[in-house]
Amino acid sequence: MFTVLLAIGILVLLSLIFGAILGYANVRFHVEGDPIVDQIDALLPQTQCGQCGHPGCRPYAEAIANGEAINHCPPGGQVTIQALADLLDVEAVPLDGDHGTENAKRVAVIREDECIGCTKCIQACPVDAILGAAKQMHTVIADECTGCDLCVEPCPVDCIDMVEVGVTAKTWSWDKPQGIAATSLNIIATDRQAEVTH
Amino acid sequence: MQVGKQQTANVFSFHGGIHPPENKAQSLQLPLGRPSLPNELILPLGQHIGQSSRPLVKVGDKVLKGETIAINNGFLSSFLHAPTSGTIAAIEERLIAHPSGLSDLCIILSPDGNETWTTLEPLNNWQDISKTDVLAYLSEMGIIGMGGAGFPTQVKLQGAHKNPLTHFIINAAECEPYITADDMLIREKTLELVLGIEILQHLVEADNIVIGIEDNKPTAIAALKSVLTERNSKIQIAVVPTKYPSGGEKQLIQLLTGKEVPSGQYPADIGVLCQNVGTCVAVHDAVTLGKPLISRFTTLTGDALKNPQNVEVLLGTPVAHLLEYADSEPKKLSRLIMGGPMMGYTLDSAVVPIVKTSNCILAASKKELPPPAPEQACIRCGMCEQACPASLLPQQLLWFSKSQEFEKAEHHNLFDCIECGACSYVCPSSIPLVQYYRHSKSSIREAREANVKSDLAKQRFEARKARQDAEAAEKEAKRLARQKATSDKATDKKKAAPAKPAPTAAAAPVTSDESKKLKVDIAIGKSKLKKLQKQLLEAQENEHVEEINSLQLQVTDQEKTIASLEEQLAQIPSAAPAAPVANTAKASPAPVSDELKKAKVDVALIGVKLKKLQKQLIETPDDQELKDKISAFETDLKAAQDTVSKLSENTQASTSTSTAAAEPKASISDELKKLKIDAAIAKAAVKKVEKALKKAEEINAPEIDAIRQQLKEAQQRADELEKALANPEATAPKAVPAQAKPATNLDADAIKKRKIDLAIAKAGVKKAEKNIQLLKEQGKDEAEINASEWPSKLKEAQDKLAALEKDQAAETSTPSVAKEASAPAATTNIDADAAKKRKIDLAIAKAGIKKAEKNIQLLKDQSKDESEIEASEWPKKLIEAQQKLAALEANESAPAATPTPASSPAEKTANSTADSEAKVEPEMDLATQIKKEKIAVALAKAQINKLNKRLENSPEDANSIRQEIGAAEKRLQSAETLLEKLIHSQTNMQENR
Amino acid sequence: MTEYLLILVSTILVNNFVLVQFLGLCPFMGVSGKLETSIGMAMATTFVLTLSSLCSYLTYTYILQPFGLEYLQTISFILVIAVVVQFTEMVVHKTSPLLYRVLGIFLPLITTNCAVLGVALQNISKQNGFVESILYGFGAAVGFSFVLILFSAMRERINVADVPTVFKGSAIGMITAGLMALAFMGFTALVQI
Amino acid sequence: MALLRITSPHTQRAGRRTSWVMQMVILATIPGIVVQTWLFGWGTLINLMIACITALLSEAAILAIRRRAVGFFLKDYSALLTAVLLGVALPPVVPWWVTVTAVAFAIIFAKQLYGGLGNNPFNPAMVGYAIVLVSFPVPMSQWLGVQSMIPAGETLSFMQSLQAIFHHLPVIDSYTMATPLDGFKHKDLLDSQAAFSNIAALQGPSLNSWLWVNAAYLVGGLGLIWLRIITWHTPAALLGALLVMAGVFHLIDPSNTATPFFHLTTGAAMFGAFFIATDPVSSCTSNRGKLIYGAGIGILIYIIRSWGGYPDGVAFGVLLMNFAAPLIDYYTQPRTYGHKKAKSGLKVGEDN
Known part of the structure; x- marks a missing residue:
């Protein structure tokens, strides 16, 4: 009987000591907030398009930090997913098609002579890239447009086009070489196909 | 150094390098050729780095040889001149000499065959006039670096003034196989070269002038030596061993000075300036002969040509014309390269023109340059590493490039790669290493740009959100106030005009605009500060002493700016009243109401301050100082309110008089509006006073009575106004x-x-x-x-x-x-x-x-x-x-x-923006300026679009519309130039940071 | 002195916990994706292993043994280890949030890292003294860190290699670990302890 | 006019292809193979044949399974090189299944599973060698003796070799004897001097034969350096480290340790230094890295030979340093043009 009590007593004593240590550490090393959100936010493309289902990029960053999937951002595409996967050390998954597809970079262009100056697109633009005043023609600052599409829907006269940004001699860049297998002709590159989607 | 004694400079060495077969003899067998005039000359507007030039000519214009046909468009841009006399046939997109095989805007000139020169105005007094003028002259002569990059020469020379120059290096190394254009140039124009160097030396005043030349050009070396001895020149000749890429700027600097150009910096930063021989001759021709840069030496070589040779060719000559001149055999031609075999790029078609930087056309047969063997696996043999002149680890870079691990590639100094191709040359697995690096580099650059853009977008998004929140809060506050007010005087004031403008509303737009700008500035400043602090921390961690100091300075600077900005922000409410005063000068219609507004703002301000103090007082009831302050403020408040009441009386009077006078231009709605505003203001004043009263009651201030009096007066005024408002037609019968x-x-x-x-x-x-x-x-x-x-x-x-x-x-x-x-x-x-x-x-x-x-x-x-x-x-x-x-x-x-003479709103805005641009204060933040410029550009573009469309719709007014278009284009150009300058200085700033 | 050195050599190389005794494979495979992460994990594990072998020795010698409660060793060691791990987790969370995030579940999992309990129990069974216990724990931790860091550097290379799809990820990682264990067999019989 | 559009540079050094490099390395082993055959009989050549066939077959099989161009990859000679290196490293009359196991394991596990040529982190030949060494210690320790030393009095004939390899040769024991390293390892309580005079394997003819083998590989290796296929860094560092280790310990305790000369001229010292450690794929990248890598192997060889459980340590030394090579690479980047100091590690974001 005594040994049992002794054993329990010793264990309780140990637990108390350790509990005290941990309690102290908890106070001493208390951490506020979650700095990871900022880092995630920095990787998102900041189009503020809402295709992920969140009102802007920051809320999505917070959602990711809380465990949402990292593949809900079509404007960022696979590059962003890869970057997020690297940061969070998780598997890079393909883009979730439910939230849209990855398109080429586009900007909004207003057909000026059709614009009636309703300012609806100005209110819709998340980054203040549309310029104009009530009953006056509006125009888009192409440099600042993130191509989020949000101004297209509200336009009552459908005068906003999303135009793909073409390649000029200044923005052109070399392609990635095709690699080893592509140069030797008779290959059905099954492994490579898997890599491409990876 | 002794003047007049021929010296041979020391020659150092650099890591790596290769010895490809030279193949230079072929093109040196024939003397310098001068091809005939082609049917048309194609002059791309972007022959240099930086923005494309702006054409000065229109289709159909007649130009003389040497006439300026395009002017520079921004800092890094350049001039362009007609290579011969003739007519401008078109200004259109044509294939240009670019690895992408894409088109760009070109001026097409059909020669008339007369070669009539325009009047040449040489700069014979270049030794006497200021150097800036000479530089400006060089810029107007369209002189750019003819070695490859096409950097405008005057910009490079300006940059060289940053530090005292120890070495002025003339790059005559020409290390690429096949090319002999510089060799031929030195032989043909030895004297001109030396004279050109002397002009440049006058401009830069370097301690040593060294011509770096490879030892495979003995004839050129001998010619140079004889001219130099003859002229007793202090220019030295450094004969460097033949090794590729000793003609690379950085490599030649290391060969001749033993110094390395620090990564990310320019040679000028270590006191060295490099110029190509072609540039020196062009400088001479421009300064002493007045000839702009309209022709250059180019090597035509390769097995597909029967007569490989060097030619002096007019810029804009199509390559096909030259191939014909050198008797090409189309059957043998398999690869057409512009530039050398190591760094040149292949051309899709021979219709592309010669530009200022084209030093060689290599028409190679299949046997000469066989198609590359299929790429094999990298076995990490390390031969590339032995060959790399930048001491990189090419195989590691390849791995990172292949797997898109760009961060690591950057860490392995990818951006120090000069793309010389030595690694690809030695690679036993035939891996197109350079292409991998180019791809990675552009991917990284794109990512960076996207990053900058997304940061900007984020900033604007957050600013917008803040604004919206503020607006919502304001609305909410107003709504609450209204609710309170209506419940307070629910008895008889139901007819009252909807309390539109709050007392500060008139000033609010101005204030909020300005404060918004300031807030944005502050936000930007703070983020900069944060970045700087981070850098500082890093520098401290890594013990980069020299960086720490500069960073510290920057940090304190930034802190100062932020502080001053914040001060400004704080002052805005008080500054705001000043704005209306300024307005009154111009906007005479209602000066009194403006003053009134000002006074009201004062009242509001004082009220706010009072409130704050009172709050403090409640917290610390014994503070005598606070009490004093409060009473002082209260007197202020009273005085201000007095003025308000006086002014509002005046307003009433003036309103009635103006109504009575009923100037035909004044509209009823205006009057109505004014009345409503007045009424609202009065009501707000009442509310304010009431509040003050309440507060006073709470603290038992002695002024209660006085305030009550004011309240009564204010209410009376409000009532009067409302009455007036209720019957507007009556007050303005003559307006009918x-x-x-x-x-x-x-x-x-x-x-x-x-x-x-x-x-x-x-x-x-x-x-x-x-x-x-x-x-x-x-x-x-x-x-x-x-x-x-x-x-x-x-x-x-x-x-x-x-x-x-x-x-x-x-x-x-x-x-x-x-x-x-x-x-x-x-x-x-x-x-x-x-x-x-x-x-x-x-x-x-x-x-x-x-x-x-x-x-x-x-x-x-x-x-x-x-x-x-x-x-x-x-x-x-x-x-x-x-x-x-x-x-x-x-x-x-x-x-x-019937045209619409009223200029469109866009134009007005553009005008005003342009105007305001002229007055840009230096301390104004760069980013806002850039944004402003961007807006101006966008507006101007939109306007041009619109005008063009109008032109299509109503061709009968073509002339007037064209004039407008011209004006708009001018605005656009000026805005674009400014924008480019701003962006350039911004990037400079960022780089410096 | 030589004896202490031999303990270190033995635990780091000859009887390496991961590659020879195959203890602690979970973090070895899980946290070796990136060099930075693995260095962080190595440091955390070193800290935990050394401290827990010290604490468990003290607990065993001064609390359990005097009262004849040796049969409580496992449960009390687990208690000790859990506390040390928890403590480490708090410290890491405070000092390096990113590392904390990246280590994720593996940080608390050090608790169930068999290497930690293994060291504590082996200390008892080998009847190591105070200094020997600490050295044994430290050596085991250094051995673990050593192979973890080398392995992560190698995995960065393997990750970009043209590995057949079915072998990508953990499969090729396990094969590599096996080949590394093969290489470590070269140290067999180096030190007889 | 169909003009090629490709990236610069447009010329390439003619002839020096990867397959040429591999061929040259194979050719450089010929002196060693000749000497081994001459000293230890036909077994070496038969082994080589078995190894080559196994290597080509297993490489082709994996490539076919992965649907890669079999011909294209076989023509790079890398599989053949692995087979040759493994073939000469194995004892001359080792049973055929040992050779097959070693080569197949090397090609399949150490090379192809990592993606084939250029991707393997470990030296395939040494992986194959180590796996049979730890799995089949008995046949792996049966080295034939030189003819003057063995009881049989002469080397195995060609037919006897075939029989020994493919079936079973009852009298094989009379042809085998310990290698000098093995002999020295098992000197037990004898001091060096006594060991060299008493143990058969440590006497003149045996030592000389191994000297000849090492000299032949040295010649081949110098040829490779002359052809600039390998650089001097790795072999020099390896041999230097081995020399220094052996020298220092021999000076401290001459009675129980062998001379540096003994260490350099027996076992696989030269073969390892010039042919195994220099495998570019699995070794370090920069010159500084190669020095560290080579020195590491040298030290490990000495440690394993002197205190470890195996007579020779080349295979394990190379494998262990293969293991460390990626990390060494990260910390031995050369100083790039225009940078004050070399970068090290992989810490991203820091710049100088």
Whole structure:
């Protein structure tokens, strides 16, 4: 009987000591907030398009930090997913098609002579890239447009086009070489196909 | 150093390098050739780095040889001159000499064969005039670095003034195989070269002048030596061993000085300037002969040419012409390369022109340059590492590039790669290493740009959110205040005008605008500060002593700016009243009310301060100091309120007088508005005073009575005003004669409004229909659909639409009558309005047609048969819309004859922006300036677009519209130039950081 | 002195916990994706292992043994280890949030890292003294860190290699670990302890 | 005119292809193979044949399974090189299944599973060698003796070799004897001097034969350096480290340790230094890295030979340093042009 009590007593004593240590550490090393959100936010493309289902990029960053999937951002595409996967050390998954597809970079262009100056697109633009005043023609600052599409829907006269940004001699860049297998002709590159989607 | 003694400079060595077969003999067998004039000269506007030049000529202009045909467009841009006399045939997109094989804007010149020179104005007094003038002259002569990059020479020379120069290096190494253009140039123009070097030396004043030349050009070396001895020159010749890439700028600097150009910096930063021999000769020709850069030496070589040789060729000559001149054998030609075999790029077609930087055309046969062997696996043999002149680890870079691990690639100094191709040359696995690096580099650059852009977007998004929040908060506060006010005086003031502007409302737009800007500035400044601090921390961690100091300085600077900005922000409320005062000078119509506003703002401010102090007082009731302050403020408040009351009396008086005078120009609505504002202000004042009273009561201040008095007075005023407001027509009976015009205006406005309503209503109907359609598609049965709210909505919308259309029909008849009755002076305005209106109608109609068509298409796609489509209302709608459109277009063409002289709003804005730009204060933040410029550019572009369209629509006014277009283009250009400059200085700043 | 050195050599190389005794494979495979992460994990594990072998020795010698409660060793060691791990987790969370995030579940999993309990139990069974216990724990931790860091550097290379799809990820990682264990067999019989 | 559009540079050094490099390395082993055959009989050549066939077959099989171009990859000679290196490293009359196991394991596990040529982190030949060494210690320790030393009095004939390899040769024991390293390892309580005079394997003829083998590989290796296929860094560092280790310990305790000369001229010292450690794929990248890598192998060889459980340590030394090579690479980047100091590690974001 005594040994049992002794054993329990010793264990309780140990637990108390350790509990005290941990309690102290908890106070001493208390951490506020979650700095990871900022880092995630920095990787998102900041189009503020809402295709992920969140009102802007920051809320999505917070959602990711809380465990949402990292593949809900079509404007960022696979590059962003890869970057997020690297940061969070998780598997890079393909883009979730439910939230849209990855398109080429586009900007909004207003057909000026059709614009009636309703300012609806100005209110819709998340980054203040549309310029104009009530009953006056509006125009888009192409440099600042993130191509989020949000101004297209509200336009009552459908005068906003999303135009793909073409390649000029200044923005052109070399392609990635095709690699080893592509140069030797008779290959059905099954492994490579898997890599491409990876 | 001794002057007059021929010296040979020390020669150091650099890591790596290769010895490819030289193949230089072929092109040196024939003397210098001078090809005939081609049928046309193609002059790309972007022959240099930086922005493309701006053409000065129009299609059809006659130009003389040497005449400027395009001027620079920004800091890094350059001039372009006609290489021969002739006519400008076109300005259009043509294939250019670029690895992408893409097109760019070119000036096409058809020569007249006369070669008539324009008047040449050499700069014979270059030794006497200021160096800046000489540099400006060089810029106007279109001189750029002819070695490869095409860096404008004057910019490079300006950069060289940053540090005292120890070495001025003339790059005559020409290490690429096959190319002998510089060799030939030295042989042919030895004296000109030396004279050119002397001119440049005069400009840069370097300690040593060294010509770096490879030992495989003995003839050129001998020619140079003899000229130098003859002239007793202090220019040294450094003969460097033949090794590729000793002609690379960085490598040559290391060979001749033993110093390395620090990564990310320019040679000028270590006191070295490098110029190509071609550039030196061009400088000489420009300064002493007055000839701009219109021709260059180019090597034509390769096995596919029967007569490989060097030629002096006019810029813009198509490569095909040169190939013909050198007797090419098209059958043998398999690869056409512009530049050398190591760094040149292949050309898709021979129609591309020679540009300022084209030093070689290599027409290679298949045997000479066989197609590359298939790429094999990298076995990490390390041969690339032994060959790399930048001491990189090419195979590691390859791995990172292949796997897209760009961060690691950057860490392994990818950006120090000069793309010389030595690694690819030695690679036993035939891996196109350089292409991998180029791809990675551009990917990284794109990512960086995207990053910058996304940061910007984020900033703006956050600013917008903050603004919206502030607006919402303001609205909420106002709503609460209104609620309170109405509940307070629920008894008799129900008729009171909707309390529109709060006391500070007049000043608010100004203030909020300015404060917004300041806030943005502060935000930017803070983020900069944060970045700097981070860098500082890093530097401290890594013990980079020299960085720490500069960073510390920057940090303190930044802190200062932020502090000052914040101060400004804090002062804005007080500064705001000043703005209206300034306005009064210009805007005389209602000076008194402005003053009134100011006074009210004062009252408000003092009230706020008072409140704050009172709060403090409540917390620390014994503070004598606070009490003193409060009483001081209270007296201030009283004084301010006095002025307010006085002023408002004045306003009343002036209002009534102005009403009585009833100037024909003043409209009723204006009066009304003013009255309402006054009333609202008065009411707000009442509220304020009440509040003050309450506060005073709470703390038992002695001024209670006085304040109460004020309150009474204020209430009286408010009542009076409201009365006046209630009966506006009576107060302005004499305004009636002027009513005709406002009426039409109002009518027009109303019509417009209705039209917009109509358009929106239609859109609503369509949306509802679409939704119903959707529901149907989803296989819900009718009952369900009926149960959903859409049908009812649809009906509602349709009703509304019908009503609106009816209204409009009624309306259209009346305004036309009114229009005719209106004063003739107003016609143009009305016409403009009408035209606009019509355009809007047109747009709506067009949109309607488009939508109808789309819907029909959709139905078709869904494989509904024709009958169903017929049954749906779309075809009908389509026809209706088309009819409407036709009618509208008929209308449109008639009024289009009367042009709208009033400049478009966009132009106005552009003007004002441009104006304000002129007064840009130096301390203004760069980013905001850039944004402003961007806005200006966008506006100007939009305007040009618009004008162009107008031009198409009404060709009879072509001249006036063209003038406008010209003006707009000028604005656009100036804005773009400014923008480029700003961006450049911004990037500079960022790089410096 | 030589004896202590031999303990270190033995635990780091000859009887390496991961590659020879195959203890602690979970973090070895899980946290070796990136060099930075693995260095962080190595440091955390070193800290935990050394401290827990010290604490468990003290607990065993001064609390359990005097009262004849040796049969409580496992449960009390687990208690000790859990506390040390928890403590480490708090410290890491405070000092390096990113590392904390990246280590994720593996940080608390050090608790169930068999290497930790293994060291504590082996200390008892080998009847190591105070200094020997600490050295044994420290050596085991250094051995673990050593192979973890080398392995992560190698995995960065393997990750970009053209590995057949079915072998990508953990499969090729396990094969590599096996080949590394093969290489470590070269140290067999280096030190007889 | 169909003009090629490709990236610069447009010329390439003619002839020096990867397959040429591999061929040259194979050719450089010929002196060693000749000497081994001459000293230890036909077994070496038969082994080589078995190894080559196994290597080509297993490489082709994996490539076929992965649907890669079999011909294209076989023509790079890398599989053949692995087979040759493994073939000469194995004892001359080792049973055929040992050779097959070693080569197949090397090609399949150490090379192809990592993606084939250029991707393997470990030296395939040494992986194959180590796996049979730890799995089949008995046949792996049966080295034939030189003819003057063995009881049989002469080397195995060709037919006897075939029989020994493919079936079983009952009298094989009379042809085998310990290698000098093995002999020295098992000197037990004898001091060096006594060991060299008493143990058969440590006497003149045996030592000389191994000297000849090492000299032949040295010649081949110098040829490779002359052809600039390998750099001097790795072999020099390896041999230097081995020399220094052996020298220092021999000076401290001459009675129980062998001379540096003994260490350099027996076992696989030269073969390892010039042919195994220099395998570019699995070794370090930069020159500085190669020095560290080579020195590491040298030290490990000495440690394993002197205190470890195996007579020779080349295979394990190379494998262990293969293991460390990626990390060494990260910390031995050369100083790039225009940078004050070399970068090290992989810490991203820091710049100088």
